Amino acid sequence: MPLQHRPVTPEDIPTLCTFPQNAQELFYMFPKARYPLTEHQLxxxxxxxxxxxxxxxxxxxxxxxxxxxxxxHGVCCIGNVIVAPDARGQGVASYIVETMTALAFDRYQATAVHIACFNENTAGLLLYPKLGFLPFAVEERCSPEGHRVALIHMSRGSAGLGS
Structure with a gap:
């Protein structure tokens, strides 16, 4: 069966809170949250x-x-991207980003879609450019452990790959 999507409901929250498996995964998904992800935070x-x-x-x-x-008619920024641990490596993240990108262009007539990825998130850094996102800025942030990390901001224009 193909992947599908729908609006979140309150009943989804407990399941979604189980997706980040550690503090680092939660930081990638939701930098302001504290591990473990709670229903209140989400x-x-x-x-x-x-x-x-x-x-x-x-x-x-x-x-x-x-x-x-x-x-x-402006910019839409994708956030809180997370894939269930047992569904990783199966194309789910690509479907999520492509679906959200299409939603931005179709529903909001966005001129660009932005997504940001931390330098240590190798999976995201490899995926987003394949989907047409190109880096346009780097922002210094602090990890939960107090280390310097780079948040790489990427953009995809409405005309297609990288524009």
Missing amino acids: STAIAQRTESTVFEKNNRTVGFANFYKAEM
Whole structure:
């Protein structure tokens, strides 16, 4: 059965909270949260964001994402991207990013879609350029352990790959 998506519901929250397997994974997904991810932390983030979306395969939740910024005829920023541990490496992340990108261009007539990835998130750094995202800025951040890390901001324009 192909992947599907739908708006998040309160019943999804407990399952989604189990996806980050450690503090580093949670930092990649949701830098402001503290491990372990709680229903309160995730519910608060969802309330402050738009288009919070659950991704399913065979009627089982396998991913999540939303927009932390969504401007009509402007920029939409994808955030809180996470894939269930047992669904990783199966194309779920690609489906999530492509679905959210299409939503930005179709529903918001976005001029660009942005996504950000920490320098230590090798899977994201390898995936996003394959989906047409190109780096445009690097921001210094601090990891939960207090180390310097780079948050790489990437963009994909409405005209297609990298534009």
